[in-house]
Amino acid sequence: MAKTSMTGWLALGVALALGASAAQAQTAPIKIGELNSYAKQAAFTVPYRDGWRLAVEEINAKGGVLGRPIEVISRDDGGTTGDATRVADELVTREGVSLLFGSFLSNVGVAMADYANQKKIVYIAAEPLTDAITMAQGNRYTFRIRPNNFMQVGMLVEQAKASGAKRWAIVAPNYEYGQSAAAVFKRLIKESVPGAEIVAEQYPALGKIEAGATVSALEQAKPDGIFNVTFGPDLTQFVREGNTRGLFEGKTVLSLLTGEPEWLLPLKDEVPEGWIVTGYPWDEITEPKHKAFVDAYRAKYNDTPRLGSLLGYMVLYMIRDTIERAGSTDTDAIIKALEDAKFDTVAGTVTMRGIDNQSSMGAWVGKLVLKGKSGGMSDWKYNDGTSYMPSEAEVKAARKD
Structure with missing residues (x-):
């Protein structure tokens, strides 16, 4: 038997090591980073x-x-811009994630957009609504x-035309989301309703x-229409006080998000019937793909889905489809795969418009009712x-890139 030289053994060892390394690379998980305000905004984010x-x-049960396989490395963003960018940097530099997604508050979303631009990494804003x-x-x-504020407010203002209301009052939380929504409403109501003030x-x-x-300040103004942007505990208190004092009687009320189960369920039997809202009537949507999602969600969690549940589910499948189209986790390839891409989601076909990277996902608009x-x-x-x-003209005028 011929003796194998030391050089031969070394070469064989190197080849085996390289082969094992390549195999590990092919089966290693694709890491994506996620951050959100789990402690401060649990009603939506959980x-x-x-x-x-x-x-x-x-996805992983079907081969990834x-x-x-996909591995999501998730962190709480603390609900502040400083904590969010710090956590994002940890995910990118320490964990080596291929992209980032998530966040709830609009001011945090704006900070994350700036971070993504500085670090040249893809960030998918799942929930923040500010147009910025x-x-x-x-x-x-x-x-x-x-859908951003401009889109959802536009849907509500469309419903306001037939109401005859012209004297409008606004109540909105004093941060990026509320200010953005109020600014859009002031613009669109005046464009859509002649004589509106x-x-x-x-x-x-x-x-x-x-x-x-x-409520007292709104009463004194004697509006015939109210545009509400409050949510969470603020919404519950506003509704309770408004109901007690009869603020909403005989008035048209447009309300962002209030039909979402996250914010509707805490109102219980105090729901202000007749408000025109954006929301999520999950139990009445009959499309097979959506029903399959609801059945799977209820089977796993023994709970009914919220709008947040739908968004979390959608964004992961959209990320899966994007990486498949890109053929890699390279940032430029992912961007190219996202721009003007169409996705078949549980909410229907969604297109990611290339000019502003805004998806065409819509919203459910209807009236609140006590059931x-x-x-x-x-x-x-x-x-x-x-x-x-x-x-497109507005987008080009607003964006700096």
């Missing part, structure tokens, strides 16, 4: 996390993406899933509304977001 976890489980994320602060690395504006601090003073001891939506309709997006 169901959202349940949604993306369900999607990850399903590019033959590799895809307009004034928009950049090639930042994409958004939900804003007679009162109230901007309580987020999570610190003084409902008595807020037994809790609220729901009636006379609702799903409005595709395509018809409500800012024009």
Whole structure:
């Protein structure tokens, strides 16, 4: 038997090591980073996390993406811009994630968009609504899933035309999201309703509304229409005080997000019937793909889905599809795969418009109604977001990139 030289053994060892390394690289998980305000905004973000976890489980059970499992490394962003960018940097530099997604508060979303642009990494804003994320602060690395303020407010204002209301009051939380929504409403209501005027504006601090003073100020202005942007505990207090004092009687009320189960369920039997809202009537949507999602979600969590659940589920599948199209986790390839891409989602076909990286996901618009001891939506309709997006001219004028 011929003796193998030391050089031969070394060569064989190197070849085996290289082969093992290549095999490990092919099966190593694709790491993606996620951050959100789980402690401070649990009503929305915990169901959202349940949604993306369900999607990850399903995707990996079917072989993952590019033959590799997806691993989501998730962190709490503290609900502040400073904590969010610090956490994002840890995910990128220490964990080596291929992209980032998530965040809830709009001011955090704006900070993340800036971070993504500086670090040249893709950030997918799942939930923040301020127009700035895809307009004034928009950049090639930042994409958004939900319909923005301009789109959702446009849907509500469309419903206001037939009401005859011209004297409008605004109540909105005093931070990026509320200010953005109020600005859009003031513009669109005047463009859509001849003679419309804003007679009162109230901007309580987020999570610190003084409902008595807020309702009193609105009453004194004698509006015939109210545009509400409050959510969470602020919404509950505002509704309770407004109901007690009869603020909403005989008035048209347009309300962002109030038909979403996250904010509707806590109102219980105090739901202000007749409000025109954006929301999520999950139990009445009959499309097979959506029903399959609901069944899978309820089976796994023994709970009903929230809008956050739907978004979390959608964004993971959209990320899966994007990486498949890109054929890699290279940032430029991912951007190219996202721009003007169409996705078949549980909410229908969604296009990621290349000019501003804003998705065409729509919203369900209807009226609040009391169903037994809790609220729901009636006379609702799903409005595709395509018809409500800012024009290309507006996008080009607003964006700096």
